[in-house]
Amino acid sequence: MTKYDELTEFLLRLGDSALIHAQRLCEWTGRAPALEEEMGMMNVGLDLVGQARNWYEYAAERINDGTDADTLAFRRDERAFRNLLLVEQPNGDFAVTMTKQFFYDAWQFHLLTMLKDAGDERIAAIATKSLKEVTYHLRRSSQWVERLGDGTEESHQRMEKAIDTVWRFTFELVEKSDAELVLSESGNIPALSELPEQWLATVNNVFAKATLTVPDEPSAFYLSARTGMHSEHLGMLLAEMQFLQRAYPDASW
């Protein structure tokens, strides 16, 4: 299995996460709890597919073997995908979807805030553009977490259940990585050492307003997106998303 250099792997982690999260949002089409939310979710989805494309284009240039953004999105197997385990989890109800969205937005927000000052100019430019979008995403999902956590008895219970369902996958949002240490030491990206505390601070803050309890530190083993050790859900998601490119490899769309 191909393992690329640290920088390319890092770009794929960002691009894959954005695309897979957007793919899950697409599954909500015509099924959102309010018509206004159809608009909101699709807006977030559009932003994320756009971000994925930007990260992929840069990654493809680095790989430099004729690969393009579409090949990266539609021709790789699940073991090659580097997206966060969190975003590949099934949508569940609106509480699960919003909890995933919020955890992901908070992570993206703090990460992109750091990356906009990256030594690698390309990364800095994509991060600067994406950060504007993600600032709005985080504002929106924070509000929904607050509404649902501190709404009705039922919505509160659903949120607690949702947190319990996806919390274990958040270990990836707070883990330190050697690869990223290498990238920051070589000056490509800033040090990301404060990302875990910042992410957790945002979660604590919003959960307090939402009357929700932050669980203990997530512990995990075996699974890891960095090595393509995904949950079983990703394979089915890709089978659907990649169908046309796989069934008609010679076609042009």
Next chain:
Amino acid sequence: MYAQQVETGTKAIKSLAEMGPEERAFQEKIDAEIKIEAKNWMPDNYRKTLIRQISQHAHSEIVGMLPEGNWVTRAPTLKRKLQLMAKIQDEAGHGLYLYSAMETLGADRDEEIEKLHSGRAKYSSIFNYPTLNWADMGAVGWLVDGAAIVNQVPLQRTSYGPYSRAMIRVCKEESFHQRQGYEILLHMMRHGIQAQKDMVQDAINRLWWPSLMMFGPSDAESPNSAQSMAWKIKRHTNDELRQRFIDQTIPQLELLGCSVPDPDLKWNEERGHYDFGEIQWKEFYEVLKGNGPCNRERLETRRNAIQDGAWVREAAVAHANKKQKQQAAA
């Protein structure tokens, strides 16, 4: 056409002489092309007809997201995915513009949506057909949006101000939908492999007749149509619009290098229009009655969305109320 067979509650059209002073003033305004606004006096049947037509139109936009939603998770490239997502989102937006226009007439959005879900309100028959291959995303944009645009362009001048303004906005935004659809097909025909070309022809074969049915049956005999036209809610007959659609579509079809499943289709030099075969109205009425291939699934999906989301909407209200109380206490 996104609104089909709208009931006007009219058996015969009144002449100005038969009208009371308020109704006469109203009709004279319409005849003088002055827009009717929400707070103006209007006949009860005008109001009811508009609520029916605008809500049907809005329902069609919302249900119309589903056939495309069926492929948005399978779009073949990032570019196509973005385009389709944006188009579906516009449809939700257009539904909302229209519901907003409808609410100026005193109708309640939730009540009208409930009528849709209980089968008491109609929506366009076209969305009860399944989308079975990727080329359907092209054909829906080209044919279905194309037919809708032919209907909607004159509706920009419809007599009710808020409806007219909503349609202006919709038309402006929808111009990309049809082009997007046609470009999908053109690319598959010009740059695709045989399997893709077969998809395109298959999609056109399935969607051609249902697209023509979108305009509704011939309305020469219908008092509903005549009344809607007298009120300038509607500005052309169904047959006129259908002919206009066919005339503008066939040259585009030829450019694609495809055909339509109508052996009687041919250019009539004398009329300056295309002649076409007979439409199977029995099928149209069956679909309208709820017996189309996807009627049940479409409505079930929409019903579930609103039912499953009830707790979310309630929680949002409960939270807003709590916050308001806290602020009042502070």
Next chain:
Amino acid sequence: MSEWTLFEVFIRSKHGLNHKHVGSVHAVDAEMAIENARDLYTRRNEGVSIWAVPSASITATASDEKEPLFDPSEDKVYRHASFYELPDEVGHM
């Protein structure tokens, strides 16, 4: 009765222009109304500022008030610059 409140939406399309009514949205509070309006009415770069006002808070003129309210200004021609005839020598004023 609608579950969510109806808000009227006004958008400033460019700096220096007035806010203009564009339609309505449903929302539970003002904050959500602004976001829903943003997602619905500014998808194509249409705005730089949004106002959302609960529809119930808007006071409007009634149609039967049209004559007493607006007709009296019809004959006040002296309020318009074109009413005043000046010799050409004055130039642009």
